[in-house]
Amino acid sequence: MKKYFLTPLTTLTMTVLLFSPIAGWAATAEIELIIKDHLFFPATLEIPAGQKVRVRIINQDPTPEEFESFELNREKLVVGNGQTVVFIGPLEPGEYPFFGEFYPKTAQGVVVVK
Amino acid sequence: MFLNSVILVLQEMIEAALLISVLLVFTHLFQRSWDKSFVLRTSWVALSIAVGVLGAALYSYYTPQISEMFDYVGQEILNASLHLLSLLLVCLLAFIVPSAQLAKNTMGRARFAAFCMTGIVMFSIVREGSEIIQYVGGIAGQEENFTPVVLGGFIGAGIGVSTGVLLFYGLINLSANWSFRISLALLCLIAGNMGSQAVLLLTQADWLPFTPIAWDSSSALPENSIVGHLMYALVGYEATPSILQVSIYLLGIVLIVISPLFRKAWPQQQSLVGKA
Numbered sequence: 001m002k003k004y005f006l007t008p009l010t011t012l013t014m015t016v017l018l019f020s021p022i023a024g025w026a027a028t029a030e031i032e033l034i035i036k037d038h039l040f041f042p043a044t045l046e047i048p049a050g051q052k053v054r055v056r057i058i059n060q061d062p063t064p065e066e067f068e069s070f071e072l073n074r075e076k077l078v079v080g081n082g083q084t085v086v087f088i089g090p091l092e093p094g095e096y097p098f099f100g101e102f103y104p105k106t107a108q109g110v111v112v113v114k
Numbered sequence: 115m116f117l118n119s120v121i122l123v124l125q126e127m128i129e130a131a132l133l134i135s136v137l138l139v140f141t142h143l144f145q146r147s148w149d150k151s152f153v154l155r156t157s158w159v160a161l162s163i164a165v166g167v168l169g170a171a172l173y174s175y176y177t178p179q180i181s182e183m184f185d186y187v188g189q190e191i192l193n194a195s196l197h198l199l200s201l202l203l204v205c206l207l208a209f210i211v212p213s214a215q216l217a218k219n220t221m222g223r224a225r226f227a228a229f230c231m232t233g234i235v236m237f238s239i240v241r242e243g244s245e246i247i248q249y250v251g252g253i254a255g256q257e258e259n260f261t262p263v264v265l266g267g268f269i270g271a272g273i274g275v276s277t278g279v280l281l282f283y284g285l286i287n288l289s290a291n292w293s294f295r296i297s298l299a300l301l302c303l304i305a306g307n308m309g310s311q312a313v314l315l316l317t318q319a320d321w322l323p324f325t326p327i328a329w330d331s332s333s334a335l336p337e338n339s340i341v342g343h344l345m346y347a348l349v350g351y352e353a354t355p356s357i358l359q360v361s362i363y364l365l366g367i368v369l370i371v372i373s374p375l376f377r378k379a380w381p382q383q384q385s386l387v388g389k390a
Binding site: 028052054056063064066070071073074076077078079080082083084085086087089090101102104105 | 118122177178181185186187189190245248249252253255256314317318319320324332336337338352353354355356
């Protein structure tokens with residue numbers, strides 16, 4: 001019986017099954033984050049734990065901004081009057097602050113993972 | 115605004131400055147054997163800076179278009195490609211440099227080394243420079259910001275270049291052996307960092323799968339502290355790297371360690387091992 005257990009095919013199937021929740025076969029959810037007057041709207045983004053999320057950042061200011069977060073390990077430039085996409089997660093429950101590197105005094109926000 | 119622009123420009127400048135310093139130390143160490151080579155004096159630095167700045171200007175001009183490519187992850191793909199190309203050139207350099215003294219075609223090899231170094235510095239300036247141009251160009255455009263941003267930028271650039279100059283003179287004033295070993299160790303970390311950054315960008319773009327974080331040292335050494343920033347610029351320190359990032363970082367180190375350049379760094383130990 002033992003020799004059937006770890007055939008390459010079984011191992012492959014098991015690996016695929018093991019990683020499938022991580023790979024996220026379900027469509028990735030998208031949330032919107034708007035930059036206006038060097039502020040983030042909404043300043044608090046709530047996302048579910050353990051899921052990858054597509055954040056669409058829409059910059060309504062004429063100036064460029066850089067979405068940055070040490071906690072999320074993300075850094076992304078958004079051109080003035082433009083938009084971009086950043087993938088975050090899957091994450092553990094907790095709070096992950098982010099800021100706009102070009103206007104850090106006002107552009108502050110947090111991702112709350114529940 | 116002023117302080118912010120000092121920090122931002124410094125952050126970008128210091129990475130390129132430290133990279134150029136380490137490569138210049140290698141040029142300096144091998145200069146004797148490459149005495150006749152005009153390429154290896156300093157002209158490659160001037161060339162790579164000039165082409166790099168031009169590339170950075172083009173990159174930032176086309177950023178809106180690049181940004182929209184590949185479903186809005188064009189910047190990540192371009193930056194990751196530049197990191198990976200640089201990593202390839204660092205590896206080629208590590209394999210080609212030590213044989214320059216011994217090989218018959220010294221001039222050809224010296225030129226090839228200069229070609230690699232030009233590419234590495236150029237790509238680094240394109241990446242970091244385009245961000246500076248975006249920032250200064252986008253924000254200094256508003257009249258009230260012009261003076262603090264431009265002044266802060268110059269000061270940040272000045273500190274960045276000074277740090278590079280300090281590292282260069284610090285290294286070449288050590289004994290030749292130690293300056294070689296330390297710059298080689300730095301080259302290992304630079305190579306590892308390039309791979310790790312490429313992985314981070316491709317993960318951010320969702321081109322590589324998510325992997326859990328390997329460790330969390332954010333309470334011991336926060337990334338946004340001064341030491342954290344310096345360590346990031348020098349060795350690519352991150353408080354919460356992913357497992358894949360750490361693996362590629364180590365792979366980058368291994369690539370340099372197995373290069374002939376590394377063997378040259380420990381000739382005495384090598385021969386001792388050989389005798390024993």
